[in-house]
Amino acid sequence: MRLSVEQLAEQLQRRLAPVYLLSGDEPLQLTEAADAVRQAAKAAGYGDRELWYGEAGFDWGQLLEACDTCALFGGRRVLDLRLTAKPDKAGAAALLRYAERPPEDAILLLTLPRLAAAEQKSRWFQALDRLGVVVQVWPLEGEKLLRWLDRRLAAKGLLVDQGGLRLLAARVEGNLLAAAQEIEKLHILYGKGRLSDEQILKAVADSARYDVFDLAEEVVRGQPAKVYRVLLGLKAEGVAPAVVLWALAREIRLLVQLQAETGAPEALFARHGVWESRRAALSAAARRLDRAGLHRALLLAARADRIIKGLEKGDAWDALLQIGLCLTAPAGATLPVKPP
Secondary structure (H helix, E strand, O other), rough: EEEEEHHHHHHHHHOOOEEEEEOOHHHHHHHHHHHHHHHHHHHHHOEEEEEEEEOOOOHHHHHHHHHHHHHHHHOOEEEEEEEEOOOOOOHHHHHHHHHHHOOOOEEEEEEOOOOOOHHHOHHHHHHHHOOOOEEEEEEOHHHHHHHHHHHHHOOOOOOOHHHHHHHHHHOOOOOOHHHHHHHHHHHHOOEEEEEOOHHHHHHHHHHHOOOOOHHHHHHHOOHHHHHHHHHHHHHHHOOOOHHHHHHHHHHHHHHHHHHOOOOOOHHHHHHHHOOOOHHHHHHHHHHHHHHHHHHEEEEEEEHHHHHHHOOOOOOOOHHHHHHHHHHHHHOOOOOOOOOO
């Protein structure tokens, strides 16, 4: 059964299928569709999960072995298989065998890049299509992008007219990850309600002059002096401290996940839409920072959040600088803090 991304949520509410095949090259939609399947499965009692990254040389026997042992040694589970390319000959045979004898106590969640029309006519694809749900993810352009932006804004309680939607569309140029970041920033800046074109223009203009993503880059590169200077610039431009905190917290969470990742780092980067140019610096930062340092950074971020919301006394920019210094310091180091 083939569904669009928009139809997936309704199908998950009705019943769970034995197989979900998600295919496409648009990372945000693909990631969120997979998250929706995992959350629905967990709510339905599929509390265990087996995770594999099917890269070159993947042992497909692991998938078939998991099918045979599910009922004997565990509860209901999700078999989460993430491929970086179409299945090879061994993979096609394994998936066909799975479709012929699917385990009753497992759901297969298969994510992979866009498949050519010829591959969609293969026996393994057709078998999984008959057995479960196939969702193909496509990049969004034109009116489809505007509708997606409108739904995303509405989910945050934001109302925007057609002019505002087109301003956002021109800003993100079809990059849904960038679009999600812009919408999150607008929500942080203005809260729920109707946004004017002027508010959107102001938010975009602030980002263009002093970009909080530049701050994130200096953090992962371990440059405390540059972090200090960028924070000064952001403060002088009147950028909201909450937006700066959001950018820093996002990097902390990504570094935590990168340290905890058991598979190939490239798979994590792909899921989060990390550009190729950033991957080396992020990997180096994950090696430079220890778990205790990242834990301290999370605690400092929580304190900064309380200060920004008025729940704790203190200077918000001082708190943000402490986060930056914590993330750029060598493991175990203690740095003096000077507020910008």
